Amino acid sequence: MIIELGHFALILALVAALLQGSLPMIGAARGDAAWMALARPAAFAQLFLVVFAFCTLTYAYVTSDFTVANVVANSHSAKPLLYKVTGVWGNHEGSMLLWIFILAAFGSAVAAFGGNLPPTLQARVLGVQAWIGIGFLAFTLFTSNPFLRIFPAPFDGEDLNPLLQDPGLAFHPPLLYAGYVGFSMAFSFAIAALIEGKVDAAWARWVRPWTLLAWAFLTGGIALGSWWAYYELGWGGWWFWDPVENASFMPWLLGTALLHSAIVVEKRNALKTWTILLAILTFSLSLIGTFIVRSGVLTSVHAFATDPERGFFILILLAVAIGGSLTLFAVRAPALKAGGLFAPISREGAMVINNLFLTAACAAVFLGTLYPLFLEALDGSKVSVGPPFFNATFAPLMVPLVFLAAIGPMLPWKRGDLAGALARLKLAALGAVAIGLIAWYLKSGGPVLAVAAMGLAAWLFVGALVEWTDRVKLFRVTPGESWRRAKALPRSAHGMTLAHAGLAIVMAGMIGSSVWKAEVVANLRPGETVEIAGYSLLFEGVGKLDGPNYQAERARFSVTRDGEELAVMFPEKRVYQVRAMPTTEAAIRTTLFSDLYAVIGDADGQGGWTVRIYHEPLVPWIWLGCFVMVAGGLTSLSDRRLRIGAPHRQDAESSARRATA
Amino acid sequence: MTRKRRRFYIVVAALLVFGSATALVLTALDDSLDLFQSPSQIMAAPPPPERGIRLGGLVEEGTVLRSSDGLSVTFRVTDGAQSVPVRYQGILPDLFREGQGVITVGSMGQGGTFLAREVLAKHDENYLPREVVDALKESGQWREGEGEGVR
Numbered sequence: 001m002i003i004e005l006g007h008f009a010l011i012l013a014l015v016a017a018l019l020q021g022s023l024p025m026i027g028a029a030r031g032d033a034a035w036m037a038l039a040r041p042a043a044f045a046q047l048f049l050v051v052f053a054f055c056t057l058t059y060a061y062v063t064s065d066f067t068v069a070n071v072v073a074n075s076h077s078a079k080p081l082l083y084k085v086t087g088v089w090g091n092h093e094g095s096m097l098l099w100i101f102i103l104a105a106f107g108s109a110v111a112a113f114g115g116n117l118p119p120t121l122q123a124r125v126l127g128v129q130a131w132i133g134i135g136f137l138a139f140t141l142f143t144s145n146p147f148l149r150i151f152p153a154p155f156d157g158e159d160l161n162p163l164l165q166d167p168g169l170a171f172h173p174p175l176l177y178a179g180y181v182g183f184s185m186a187f188s189f190a191i192a193a194l195i196e197g198k199v200d201a202a203w204a205r206w207v208r209p210w211t212l213l214a215w216a217f218l219t220g221g222i223a224l225g226s227w228w229a230y231y232e233l234g235w236g237g238w239w240f241w242d243p244v245e246n247a248s249f250m251p252w253l254l255g256t257a258l259l260h261s262a263i264v265v266e267k268r269n270a271l272k273t274w275t276i277l278l279a280i281l282t283f284s285l286s287l288i289g290t291f292i293v294r295s296g297v298l299t300s301v302h303a304f305a306t307d308p309e310r311g312f313f314i315l316i317l318l319a320v321a322i323g324g325s326l327t328l329f330a331v332r333a334p335a336l337k338a339g340g341l342f343a344p345i346s347r348e349g350a351m352v353i354n355n356l357f358l359t360a361a362c363a364a365v366f367l368g369t370l371y372p373l374f375l376e377a378l379d380g381s382k383v384s385v386g387p388p389f390f391n392a393t394f395a396p397l398m399v400p401l402v403f404l405a406a407i408g409p410m411l412p413w414k415r416g417d418l419a420g421a422l423a424r425l426k427l428a429a430l431g432a433v434a435i436g437l438i439a440w441y442l443k444s445g446g447p448v449l450a451v452a453a454m455g456l457a458a459w460l461f462v463g464a465l466v467e468w469t470d471r472v473k474l475f476r477v478t479p480g481e482s483w484r485r486a487k488a489l490p491r492s493a494h495g496m497t498l499a500h501a502g503l504a505i506v507m508a509g510m511i512g513s514s515v516w517k518a519e520v521v522a523n524l525r526p527g528e529t530v531e532i533a534g535y536s537l538l539f540e541g542v543g544k545l546d547g548p549n550y551q552a553e554r555a556r557f558s559v560t561r562d563g564e565e566l567a568v569m570f571p572e573k574r575v576y577q578v579r580a581m582p583t584t585e586a587a588i589r590t591t592l593f594s595d596l597y598a599v600i601g602d603a604d605g606q607g608g609w610t611v612r613i614y615h616e617p618l619v620p621w622i623w624l625g626c627f628v629m630v631a632g633g634l635t636s637l638s639d640r641r642l643r644i645g646a647p648h649r650q651d652a653e654s655s656a657r658r659a660t661a
Numbered sequence: 662m663t664r665k666r667r668r669f670y671i672v673v674a675a676l677l678v679f680g681s682a683t684a685l686v687l688t689a690l691d692d693s694l695d696l697f698q699s700p701s702q703i704m705a706a707p708p709p710p711e712r713g714i715r716l717g718g719l720v721e722e723g724t725v726l727r728s729s730d731g732l733s734v735t736f737r738v739t740d741g742a743q744s745v746p747v748r749y750q751g752i753l754p755d756l757f758r759e760g761q762g763v764i765t766v767g768s769m770g771q772g773g774t775f776l777a778r779e780v781l782a783k784h785d786e787n788y789l790p791r792e793v794v795d796a797l798k799e800s801g802q803w804r805e806g807e808g809e810g811v812r
Binding site for chain 1: 663674690693715751755756795
């Protein structure tokens with residue numbers, strides 16, 4: 001019964017979305033305040049109904065209601081409670097419900113906090129948001145309904161894929177979706193602005209916080225996903241350039257570009273048309289990402305069981321959403337008035353270059369990801385584009401971007417002084433050389449490119465700090481005065497420093513772990529030792545262990561370095577009973593500077609075990625750096641100027657003047 | 662700085678960045694494409710050793726042999742019509758089993774043995790890589806409904 005109520009609520013949510021998408025839009029066109037005012041209650045009603053539907057499905061999972069087909073296929077009565085709850089979105093149908101829930105939540109947020117938006121803009125933003133909701137609600141109800149019953153009901157379920165039975169499932173998809181779907185806000189604002197024919201600083205000020213929030217979520221979601229893959233899959237890798245990873249990475253790249261260009265619109269009223277286009281493209285890539293993941297057209301580790309009907313439906317959805325919005329853009333964009341002028345060497349110029357490199361990098365990833373599809377459509381040959389392609393195209397495009405990321409913030413708006421900016425970066429250059437030399441010495445040579453790249457990461461890190469210390473005049477005035485200056489700085493300035501420094505940390509982690517990674521594969525008997533990167537791992541044997549719904553073989557390694565005992569590591573091999581599916585649980589010993597990563601393979605039947613040990617320098621920095629970047633985004637988001645939100649046009653201009661002064 | 666001049670600079674910068682990106686993409690595409698081949702295709706026309714290949718099919722029953730040191734393993738990949746011997750060094754994925762779908766990435770070595778540097782098994786027992794399904798269909802070994810996704 002409860003499940004039918006959930007199903008019914010989802011249908012009602014579609015009706016609410018239809019109302020929200022039609023009447024307020026007509027109202028906005030006719031200037032009818034009463035019709036426009038319908039948008040807000042409709043958005044709240046949609047959210048309430050979707051949340052209700054989501055709760056009923058969760059209830060079915062928690063109570064193991066095996067009359068529901070979706071629960072049967074993805075749950076089991078013996079599954080721990082955490083995975084009963086997270087299992088709700090650990091499958092196709094449930095994850096679509098999560099998508100819709102987050103979409104409705106963002107819509108309601110505009111309804112709740114957008115009181116100071118001009119009424120027509122708010123009605124139109126909510127209207128566009130509703131149209132996206134209609135598409136996905138219809139998709140879920142018609143092709144991916146999680147509320148279908150099964151008869152006769154089986155005694156028990158088929159369990160959740162053991163790889164997904166991990167706390168990572170609790171955080172990774174919700175965060176990632178919040179990022180993906182969060183870009184729908186920028187999209188809705190862009191479409192609404194095109195309909196209104198007006199983009200100004202105030203518009204950018206409304207869009208920026210939503211973009212920033214989505215970006216922070218997406219950064220966190222991608223980082224968590226990569227961490228999860230790192231510890232769960234047992235390959236010691238954190239990024240595989242898998243189509244589904246790329247699907248989340250492309251909106252991130254364009255979203256990052258959007259974040260920067262929106263600042264130019266806000267502060268200088270320039271780059272408006274481009275920003276609108278970026279907002280449309282960013283969300284389009286989120287949609288394409290959903291298509292890639294959900295349709296299974298590309299071979300990927302994430303592929304769920306697939307269904308051509310779904311792929312077709314999403315393809316239509318894509319064509320309407322992307323084609324429609326780009327057509328609207330082509331028709332309406334020329335009407336937007338061009339904004340402020342700037343010299344090539346200026347903050348605006350730096351943002352343009354930033355946008356060019358990010359877009360080019362995104363285009364390269366896009367091409368590499370979809371190339372197999374294009375080629376198969378053209379001549380039927382099946383190819384795959386591997387990591388070497390992405391390393392050879394993406395990395396060279398990031399080098400100038402990172403180099404310039406240290407310089408850009410040093411340039412003032414309108415017209416800058418490159419020599420002056422470079423002079424201020426002397427310390428950063430020194431840091432780059434020093435870190436390069438240290439890397440060279442520690443790793444006794446190593447690839448020259450890697451050493452140079454470490455230097456580049458140091459350049460960005462020191463550069464970001466120099467910009468900040470210059471602004472607070474650290475060591476040049478009394479500490480109390482510096483503190484006062486730091487407090488007076490807008491939060492977004494601190495946010496930028498954090499985000500850029502975080503990027504430098506991520507970069508160092510990526511270089512360290514991919515270039516100086518060491519790997520040993522050995523066949524060991526109990527009592528034998530394996531050496532890696534100065535550590536000795538003594539294999540003490542394998543014992544049996546019973547988990548709640550699995551049985552494990554657990555190996556024991558004691559780790560010593562120079563005779564000193566450091567740790568004991570327990571890598572496991574588990575077999576989950578219901579699906580009789582084995583999984584590998586790596587044991588990871590992490591310090592601030594490196595990870596020791598141990599995996600056991602199969603027994604050879606004569607007392608020996610295959611083991612694989614990795615030593616990955618700096619790998620924890622990848623996630624540390626992402627954390628710093630997210631912290632930067634959230635710090636920036638807490639900026640008073642963004643929080644207060646919708647100032648009048650006049651205020652926007654005067655504060656823009658203050659910011660440039 | 663006039664509007665026209667600014668536009669000119671932006672266009673030049675865009676051309677430079679996208680031009681170099683295109684050059685990078687074209688050179689990289691040339692040597693990092695892995696071609697998907699079924700065992701039948703490989704036996705019909707063995708690819709040169711420098712060519713990156715993704716060989717997909719089913720792990721033939723009874724062919725998985727581990728070396729005495731336990732580090733390398735050999736098996737045959739079949740599409741039902743033909744089969745190719747494969748050698749791989751390292752730990753096999755958890756879901757690697759005889760009779761199951763697999764994709765091996767590598768190149769042809771001496772004596773017609775495929776040298777795999779990567780072995781990919783599916784992440785979900787109900788999921789078979791699409792290329793493998795197509796290869797099985799081509800060799801006539803595919804029965805509709807078998808190995809298809811969970812309902």
